[in-house]
Amino acid sequence: MDYPEALEELVESLQQLPTIGPKSAQRLAFWLLESPEPKALRLSEAIRSARRDIRPCCRCFNYSDRDVCAICADSNRRADLLCVVVQPKDIVALERTREYRGRYHVLGGLLSPLDGIGPGQVRIQELVDRVRQEGIQEVILALDTTVGGEATCLYLSRQLGEQTSVTRLAQGLPAGGNLDYTDEVTLGRAFRGRRRVEDLSQQG
Amino acid sequence: MDYPEALEELVESLQQLPTIGPKSAQRLAFWLLESPEPKALRLSEAIRSARRDIRPCCRCFNYSDRDVCAICADSNRRADLLCVVVQPKDIVALERTREYRGRYHVLGGLLSPLDGIGPGQVRIQELVDRVRQEGIQEVILALDTTVGGEATCLYLSRQLGEQTSVTRLAQGLPAGGNLDYTDEVTLGRAFRGRRRVEDLSQQG
Numbered sequence: 584m585d586y587p588e589a590l591e592e593l594v595e596s597l598q599q600l601p602t603i604g605p606k607s608a609q610r611l612a613f614w615l616l617e618s619p620e621p622k623a624l625r626l627s628e629a630i631r632s633a634r635r636d637i638r639p640c641c642r643c644f645n646y647s648d649r650d651v652c653a654i655c656a657d658s659n660r661r662a663d664l665l666c667v668v669v670q671p672k673d674i675v676a677l678e679r680t681r682e683y684r685g686r687y688h689v690l691g692g693l694l695s696p697l698d699g700i701g702p703g704q705v706r707i708q709e710l711v712d713r714v715r716q717e718g719i720q721e722v723i724l725a726l727d728t729t730v731g732g733e734a735t736c737l738y739l740s741r742q743l744g745e746q747t748s749v750t751r752l753a754q755g756l757p758a759g760g761n762l763d764y765t766d767e768v769t770l771g772r773a774f775r776g777r778r779r780v781e782d783l784s785q786q787g
Numbered sequence: 788m789d790y791p792e793a794l795e796e797l798v799e800s801l802q803q804l805p806t807i808g809p810k811s812a813q814r815l816a817f818w819l820l821e822s823p824e825p826k827a828l829r830l831s832e833a834i835r836s837a838r839r840d841i842r843p844c845c846r847c848f849n850y851s852d853r854d855v856c857a858i859c860a861d862s863n864r865r866a867d868l869l870c871v872v873v874q875p876k877d878i879v880a881l882e883r884t885r886e887y888r889g890r891y892h893v894l895g896g897l898l899s900p901l902d903g904i905g906p907g908q909v910r911i912q913e914l915v916d917r918v919r920q921e922g923i924q925e926v927i928l929a930l931d932t933t934v935g936g937e938a939t940c941l942y943l944s945r946q947l948g949e950q951t952s953v954t955r956l957a958q959g960l961p962a963g964g965n966l967d968y969t970d971e972v973t974l975g976r977a978f979r980g981r982r983r984v985e986d987l988s989q990q991g
Contacts, residue, residue: 587852589840596833601818613876614805629800630831636793648791672817
């Protein structure tokens, strides 16, 4: 059947979204047509507002609707602790742990010389400047544990190691993980990173 | 973390959509922020246009961007054959079979006295009028095979049986179905609806 043009266009523009196939796009399109009008227009307006109002924080490059984001502006957070992530959504994941009360720096990408992404293509110079200007005591690298992540960790620790302490997130078994389902690289790193049980229990 | 307000609103308005949970909503929101601006605004505009331009066809109540939908306006389709469905998306499913070249009538719901949905709440009077005015030879009921669907079939066949021939879609084994995985109600109906093999092979 030929959809009316406006419906066809709605299905197609939903199908652009990641993980939305033709079937889901059709179901969502019908929902958007059949639900009360304010609900459907709310999404339309939210997309427009987000694209208009959201920009990178001028200090950490997290998403923000002001020049300085809520985390950078929060004076209750430690100003001498910097956690380096690739993208803003990593911050959401880290904040959910409630383990960290410092600030962030969004790199915008991982070094990948084969793809033409060198130090100039990600926000490394901005990071180096911040470490110097803000008197950062510790830089925590929270990067993917992929080849690109490892390379970027190595590069950053060389760049920053003389000015500040550079750490990275622990690697090992995931919570709730079964030993026999864990791949050998993860197991190997868990071995190398093993810690004394009494040290762990002292931390709570 | 507190999202900026515009991002929070985007995530929440995505979460209204069926089958979109908090995780998916967040992923889609970030995509809408990070993709090229025209792609994101295309969806916003498509929702707005669809709500503005799409309305029910004045004859069959299918979705249309004109007074009379493309199917009703198609003079190559049989005018004396009417297929009754509950909702416009059922038409999409039926058209995909390429088996049917008549017109449609969208009821808008199934009879359900317990939910207060009687003959006046769905488009049965409109159907009765069409059957009379358009000289319909056969009304094909393509309704869900649920309790509500059965009740509606029975009611419609009583309402229309004197004026025209009323048929309904065959019930039986689904294509590619395994006999031992088929429920007993379906199997029972497949038994009762069995047909002579030679009749079937004559139909091709």
